Amino acid sequence: MPNCTQPSPAKDDTRLQVVIVGAGLAGLAAAISISLSGHNITVLESAKELLEVGAGLQVTPNCTRILQKWDLPDRLWQSAAEPTSLVVHRYSGRTLAIEADFHKHIRKKYGAPFIDLHRVDLQLALYDKAKELGVQFKLGDRVKDIDFSISEVRTEAGAKYTGDLIVAADGLWSKCRSKFLGSEDKPMPTGDLAYRVVLDVKDIDDPELREWVERSTVHFWIGPGAHAVGYSMRGGQMYNIVLLTPDDLPSDVSRQAGSVEEMRELFNDWDPILARFLSQVDKVVKWKLMHREELDSWINADSNLVFV
Ligand SMILES: Cc1cc2nc3c(=O)[nH]c(=O)nc-3n(C[C@H](O)[C@H](O)[C@H](O)COP(=O)(O)OP(=O)(O)OC[C@H]3O[C@@H](n4cnc5c(N)ncnc54)[C@H](O)[C@@H]3O)c2cc1C
Known part of the structure; x- marks a missing residue:
């Protein structure tokens, strides 16, 4: 080896x-x-x-194990957020499943961490x-x-x-x-798109949301025709939100600036904490999700x- x-x-x-x-x-x-x-x-x-390009990335232990062996710069690990719990919610907010001490369980089971990073x-x-x-x-x-x-x-x-x-x-x-x-x-559309949002804790004026970001957790909200994922990155100084909805972009557009109002409207009756996060957003990008046939x-x- x-x-x-x-x-x-x-x-x-x-x-x-x-x-x-x-x-x-x-x-x-x-x-x-x-x-x-x-x-x-x-x-x-x-x-x-x-x-x-892009936003947050969830990096699972099969990958972090390799990154650890490569002895990458310390700043990479300092820029990571290691979620301490993973929570799955009904879209309206009710908790369906929760794994507390997620970081400890993952490290014990796989010998490497699950981390959230900014892609860059x-x-x-x-x-x-x-x-x-x-x-x-x-x-x-x-x-x-x-x-x-x-x-x-x-x-x-x-x-x-x-x-x-x-x-x-x-x-x-x-x-x-x-x-x-x-x-x-050419790649084929999946029929879905992602709204990708990145918030800096410095720009969040709601103390409860700031505390949520600094705590480093992962949340999934499962809803009718859509789902959402939220997690901290940059050591709890940034928050990444991905909202997955049916694709309404023109067929020849793979990425474009989205309307913040339209995004908020789509998730209007979802978990109030998600709506509060979306109220902090002043710009968003819509990404068409594409896939490929396997060769x-x-x-x-x-x-x-x-x-x-
Ligand atoms: C909304 C969303 C969320 C995601 N979340 C996660 C996640 O949480 N965890 C995860 O592991 N993955 C996630 N992914 C997937 C992940 O982002 C991709 O799998 C990964 O970025 C693909 O990397 P790549 O190097 O294959 O391609 P790319 O990142 O696309 O890199 C290709 C590179 O090739 C260059 N290039 C292209 N054509 C040419 C050419 N002709 N000549 C020279 N250079 C060229 C491009 O400029 C680019 O730099 C997500 C993807 C999306 C869309």
Whole structure:
């Protein structure tokens, strides 16, 4: 098993050149993991900078166990919130199930924590670790083509990268997937969308809500045709709320600013505490939830492309 914090040098004849397409969570995690096995990695990312996209992320112990082994910067763990209870409510507020001491039970059962993070905190911690391991990054250039016969990736800026292995980590709108299938292949709508809200405790003027955020818990509300999830992040200094409702975005829109009034109206007769949180919101984004058919194979016929 490779050393989990330093690359174990592969012998020259087994050291691979690996090109990873996409520096999201999957691409960065693949870069760290493959680098720790002693291979040379170049990551190609279309974004110019790795900025805040999305909001909160619940990270379960099967993942935190790996993150712990990678010896990521301390600031990642300081930015986490570890929920002390998990509560499932009827939409109107009545508690249906509660697990007190959730954090203790999870650590005891799995040997690693369940944490809630801001997505960008995890992404930047992985990015820093990958750079420390010597991974090369090419930001701000989009992959537009792949020639599998010569294992070559081409970008919009005209750059060419060859690798023994190409790792497709370019997310939902994957160019690698279209190239692999040989035709344009778009994700399909699930029929639902998510309102994603992030609140900073400094901007919350209700002391009871501030106390709720600082306590770090996870709440689910299950309702007719919709459900909601709320949890703390950034050590109890931020609150993440996701509201899942039927999709009413135009078919060609995958994300757009939403109306705060419309959102409040949809959850008007839900748990009063949720309504109080929503009264603190001044902007919200609506995300269409999409999915993909599973591929028959995650590896191409030439064995030089793999999907994560
Ligand atoms: C509302 C919501 C809530 C969620 N909550 C959770 C949660 O609590 N816990 C959890 O584990 N997961 C959660 N997820 C899922 C999680 O966010 C995704 O699984 C994860 O972000 C996918 O990471 P990825 O690296 O595969 O893709 P992405 O994050 O999409 O990264 C792909 C990267 O590839 C780049 N790219 C794309 N095309 C190209 C190209 N042609 N050339 C170069 N670069 C390219 C993009 O710029 C991007 O940086 C949630 C998702 C949603 C929508």
